[in-house]
Amino acid sequence: MMVARQRLRVGRTYAGRIVTIYVEDTHFRVTCEGAEISLHARKDQHPVTRWKAKIHAPKL
Known part of the structure; x- marks a missing residue:
């Protein structure tokens, strides 16, 4: 996914979720169902x- 011209990768485990x-000021925090899954500077x-x-x- 892209946020503010920066690509963030979270893994295939979370595909479709x-x-x-x-x-935040210095990083992006990615969460899924309340659990933090990645932190990107x-x-x-x-x-x-x-x-x-x-x-x-x-696509079907």
Whole structure:
């Protein structure tokens, strides 16, 4: 997934699940169902300007 021009990887274990991303001053915190699954350092301080998410359904 991409946040503020930075790619965040969380792993295939969480494919198809809804995750929450907390944007903090120095890092991004990714949680799923209340458990923290990854922590990514922010490379740049680009602002988060869009708050939309797309759920990609598998093609049948």
